[in-house]
Amino acid sequence: MxxxxxxxxxxxxxxxxxxxxxxxxxxxxxxxxxxxxxxxxxxxxxxIPTRGEHGAxxxxxxxxxxxxxxxxxxxxxxxxxxxxxxxxxxxxxxxxxxxxxxxxxxxxxxxxxxxxxxxxxxxxxxxxxxxxxxxxxxxxxxxxxxxxxxxxxxxxxxxxxxxxxxxxxxxxxxxxxxxxxxxxxxxxxxxxxxxxxxxxxxxxxxxxxxxxxxxxxxxxxxxxxxxxxxxxxxxxxxxxxxxxxxxxxxxxxxxxxxxxxxxxxxxxxxxxxxxxxxxxxxxxxxxxxxxxxxxxxxxxxxxxxxxxxxxxxxxxxxxxxxxxxxxxxxxxxxxxxxxxxxxxxxxxxxxxxxxxxxxxxxxxxxxxxxxxxxxxxxxxxxxxxxxxxxxxxxxxxxxxxxxxxxxxxxxxxxxxxxxxxxxxxxxxxxxxxxxxxxxxxxxxxxxxxxxxxxxxxxxxxxxxxxxxxxxxxxxxxxxxxxxxxxxxxxxxxxxxxxAWYLVVLLVLFLTSMLAWHYGTMKKYEFDIQNKVSTEWLTELGPSLGVSRVPGIGFIYTDIVTGIPAFFTHFITNLPAFHQVLVFVSFKSLPVPYVPPSRRYLIGRVGDKDYKIFRCIARFGYCERVRDSDDFEQQIIQLIGEFISLEENDSESLTSVEGRMIVVGKPSQDGNALIPIHSTSSANNETTTLSPSVDSSKRGSAPVQRKKVRFTLPESSPKMRESVREELQELIDARESGTAYFLGQSHLAARDGSNLLKKLLIMIYVILDKNSREPHVALNIPHAALVEVGMVYNI
CATH class of the missing domain: 1.20.1740 (Amino acid/polyamine transporter I)
Incomplete structure (x- = not known):
């Protein structure tokens, strides 16, 4: 008990x-x-042995x-x-x-x-x-x-x-x-x-x-x-x-x-x-x-x-x-x-x-x-x-x-x-x-x-x-x-x-851990070195052949500033992105638990008219990295809270990227956006999986999943009209559909690399192919998932 x-x-x-x-x-x-x-x-x-080799x-x-x-x-x-x-x-x-x-x-x-x-x-x-x-x-x-x-x-x-x-x-x-x-x-x-x-x-x-x-x-x-x-x-x-x-x-x-x-x-x-x-x-x-x-x-x-x-x-x-x-x-x-x-x-x-x-x-x-x-x-x-x-x-x-x-x-x-x-x-x-x-x-x-x-x-x-x-x-x-x-x-x-058996176990586990850490660090360093500035994305427009389509696009990335390389690779080959973009990052911090009231950081990327946001979700090393199946619903509510709080924080409106506001876990009622729950078919890309549905059973018989819609609270003199308009645009974008962008990286050692580096990368590739999917991909409907592959030459 x-x-x-x-x-x-x-x-x-x-x-x-x-x-x-x-x-x-x-x-x-x-x-x-x-x-x-x-x-x-x-x-x-x-x-403790009591007798020698001959029984004495x-x-x-x-x-x-x-x-x-x-x-x-x-x-x-x-x-x-x-x-x-x-x-x-x-x-x-x-x-x-x-x-x-x-x-x-x-x-x-x-x-x-x-x-x-x-x-x-x-x-x-x-x-x-x-x-x-x-x-x-x-x-x-x-x-x-x-x-x-x-x-x-x-x-x-x-x-x-x-x-x-x-x-x-x-x-x-x-x-x-x-x-x-x-x-x-x-x-x-x-x-x-x-x-x-x-x-x-x-x-x-x-x-x-x-x-x-x-x-x-x-x-x-x-x-x-x-x-x-x-x-x-x-x-x-x-x-x-x-x-x-x-x-x-x-x-x-x-x-x-x-x-x-x-x-x-x-x-x-x-x-x-x-x-x-x-x-x-x-x-x-x-x-x-x-x-x-x-x-x-x-x-x-x-x-x-x-x-x-x-x-x-x-x-x-x-x-x-x-x-x-x-x-x-x-x-x-x-x-x-x-x-x-x-x-x-x-x-x-x-x-x-x-x-x-x-x-x-x-x-x-x-x-x-x-x-x-x-x-x-x-x-x-x-x-x-x-x-x-x-x-x-x-x-x-x-x-x-x-x-x-x-x-x-x-x-x-x-x-x-x-x-x-x-x-x-x-x-x-x-x-x-x-x-x-x-x-x-x-x-x-x-x-x-x-x-x-x-x-x-x-x-x-x-x-x-x-x-x-x-x-x-x-x-x-x-x-x-x-x-x-x-x-x-x-x-x-x-x-x-x-006692030699312990050394065998040590080599097995320590090599796997070091190789995984090495590959993870190299991928992260590659993303940092090859990211582009936010101006590159915000300056793209119809004159350059890039169009904005209705809906919300969630881009999952490890970096918390700049635009990840895989998304620039996607835009270069398919010049279009959604009306609202949200860059989402999960960060496991060297603390056991992060209080829910301090878990999320929300900020803008570029000017207010671009409707591009960034969300950093922080977790401790004893917590689940993603502990609910309605995570995207939470992000949308958090962005709504951010928009309503932003009007009182003039510094965040004019600061460069990196200035973010701490937003606590949204309540069930919501202050800026009010969630309304209903059911829909499993093939609707705007839905999220019910917690009772095992992710390994996706693609089988149609199931009823939880669809969450949002509405604005009743008119309040405390909320500016511009804020209500932006919140309504966010709701309309959600109704138009949601897409999820994931980077699919493939590590490869550069020519001339030393033997140790090649060995670590080889072990990492083997472990990566045989390990579970990234946690962010477990509950994403396949119809709305977009994986962008890139080769990382380390």
Whole structure:
């Protein structure tokens, strides 16, 4: 069930967060945010190898009670320093108006340190900054140095994309390792139960081998397929079961941990002393150092606390972790370590969480572990959807279909294409490795790499956004960076054992993102360089053989000044354009949300008699770029509002192009134009699609769509006659018909280009041909759509 207030309501300060809402958010966050970190006990100790190549106990791992104490000490201090201190107490404070994650930190730097490389026009960005009260920061030496170094801008963008790739990679690996580990627990439980029904040792061994062969991988694949198939229902529908499952799971493993502490080793909490960490490091060797890659998994999911911040409030996430998640996880790990310390020479698998559960309740553990592993996997899959949606909005990911599964929580999205890709990759790694240990090596590398990116960007935020001294920023970077580099080195020791798969995923996603961003930037630069001035269009007239035809023409373009090259190409070959022209631009800005009252910029192109307008629609990286099917109706209403407001703004009547008026989202009644709704056939080009009609079904049987007409309000002495006449001309143009002009660009590398440039453009062309249509073309009737093709030689 959705909360009574959306999370962004609190971040905007519109409503005060009450304790009732805080508790409600805390309850919901347990299932969404903490699913991953709560299921980590399934494989933290269990992925530390206990035996060497020939079956003998290894020289260091679990050799003695002292070694177990040292490993638990590492778990305690890693969970306390990384999850509690770094993320809960520090990083959560660096939210971007209630949004978190790698791109939230990057967007803060883009706005406050001017390091952005995304294709957004300066006037659109500065307008939002002024409206939100973001003043210009005092120019410090560090800020000037970073702003003047173009290479640092590229480095920050690559860091943000690298962090996004690590989050997506984690979304591939987490379902595989969680579900496979739970399935392995099921296999162990079934093997154990078979011993009670068979007295023959040979028969027991044969049954165990059959279970190892046929239980873990097939059951894991079945659960993964079901998990990814359910994604289209969205978090809103399937999320209500998450919190109860994780709460039951945490209470269960916390109780088991407390039981093992009392019955096995009540002195396990002595290992909290950092002296044991020192002893471990003092006697370090290659085998024991590589085991730290498994210990690192105890903080898996800490990044989700920051990445999923937009769904909840900071207070609820902090309270939940400090008061519930953190103490229970410590009980669980302490209990498991206590059990291991008393069973060092047991059969293989004694370090798995399953072994520490009493036989009388082992069947309950098996069921809860399977449910909890699926819930924990859901958290990283949802985070992958969110990060890809942000990359898509900022022009760093190929066009894919994004479905918003909730009208109240704008951050909840489902991306079908990405969902099936994640499923295929998760199944591939599950079947290919069929070993929790190998997948854990890759997961550990993904976790620590993502944390390093956050640490680097966070240190820049401390210096450039919080405006703290460089010493404070350097201390943050050195302290947490040292810990994470230590774990990174441990993960790299296991690179050949499975961590290499993460590099394959990194190359796949990062190359696609960089190629798409490169192609998008080059197209944008080509449009800027080849645009023509507005005078070129306004000076065209009948004497030059150019005529104006009745109707309205919408020209969709990425540039916000001048005339795009594809439209000049069209006019040159077909010398005619409509009575009213509207240049429409969509701009995704480095902010999470743009208020509806500040979303649209409306201005004129040329003199008032030319009837040429420009509309810039601005969206945040967490919003839908086009969230309604009646967008053109809104534009016409906005132009009507602009015409009525313009008479009171004498500066806009005489200023050059670029002077625009902020117009809020039009009301249903309208102040200048009053919409009248009626129905018409689907073939009428002046209609817009009903929201209930799927764009993929166009061209099938005729459907009834919503046709919107406009009328003027009753005579008012406040409205000048000239304004009423222009509004009436706008209505008449709408009645005459509407056409939509889109540029269809084809990128090609120039002769003599280097190999890297040719490769990036080739990848971009392949992605462009196989990606979704541009969002502006999805709901445009084919009869009214005009695509103008051009070859861009880059």
């Amino acid at each position: 959705d909360p009574p207030f959306s999370p962004d309501t609190f971040s905007n300060g519109l409503k005060k967060e009450t304790w009732r809402n805080t508790l409600l958010f805390s309850f919901q966050s347990i299932g969404i945010v903490y699913g991953r970190v709560s299921t980590a006990p399934l494989y933290v100790f269990g992925t 106990l290894r020289s260091k791992d679990f050799q003695s009670q002292e070694t177990v104490y040292e490993l638990f000490s590492f778990v305690f201090w890693t969970l306390s320093i990384v999850s509690l201190v770094k993320y809960v107490l520090i990083v959560l404070r660096a939210d971007d108006k209630g949004e978190g994650g790698t791109f939230a930190l990057y967007s803060l730097l883009c706005r406050h340190a001017k390091v952005g490389l995304l294709p957004n026009e300066r006037n659109a960005n500065e307008e939002v900054a002024c409206n939100e009260g973001i003043g210009t920061k005092v120019e410090s030496r560090a800020r000037r140095a970073i702003q003047n170094q173009k290479s640092s801008h590229y480095l920050m963008l690559i860091l943000a994309l690298f962090g996004a790739c690590m989050m997506i990679g984690d979304g591939v690996l987490t379902p595989a390792i969680s579900v496979l580990s739970a399935s392995s627990g099921l296999q162990r439980w079934l093997s154990h139960m078979s011993h009670h029904f068979s007295s023959s040792p040979k028969r027991q061994e044969k049954i165990s081998e059959e279970f190892k062969k046929y239980i873990p991988v097939p059951s894991a694949c079945a659960i993964l397929i079901c998990l990814f198939t359910l994604q289209h229902y969205g978090t809103r529908k399937i999320g209500f079961i998450f919190a109860p499952v994780i709460i039951l799971w945490l209470l269960f493993i916390g109780g088991v941990g407390l039981y093992n502490i009392i019955h096995c080793d009540p002195h396990i909490f002595y290992a909290i002393s950092p002296v044991y960490v020192y002893r471990f490091v003092r006697n370090i060797d290659r085998e024991s150092w590589s085991s730290l890659g498994s210990i690192l998994l105890c903080v898996a999911g800490s990044e989700a606390m920051f990445a999923d911040l937009g769904h909840f409030s900071k207070k609820s996430i902090k309270i939940t972790f400090i008061c519930f998640i953190y103490p229970i996880l410590l009980l669980c790990y302490a209990g498991q370590a206590a059990f291991i310390s008393k069973n060092l020479y047991a059969i293989e698998g004694f370090n798995h969480l399953t072994a520490s559960v009493p036989d009388s309740i082992s069947h309950i553990f098996v069921v809860l572990s399977l449910l909890a592993s699926a819930v924990g996997s859901q958290a990283t899959i949802t985070a992958s959807f969110s990060i890809i949606n942000q990359c898509l909005a900022l022009g760093c990911f190929p066009r894919v279909k994004v479905i918003h599964t909730s009208d109240k929580k704008r951050g909840q999205v489902y991306i079908p294409d990405v969902n099936w890709l994640l499923m295929i990759l998760s199944l591939t790694i599950t079947i290919g490795f069929h070993n929790v240990l190998q997948i854990a090596y890759a997961a550990g590398l993904a976790i620590v790499s993502g944390m390093l990116v956050t640490t680097c960007l966070m240190s820049l935020v401390i210096a450039l956004y919080w405006e703290r001294s460089l010493l404070v920023s350097a201390c943050f970077l050195i302290f947490f960076g040292f810990i994470e580099i230590m774990y990174l080195s441990a993960c790299m020791l296991n690179f050949h054992k499975g």
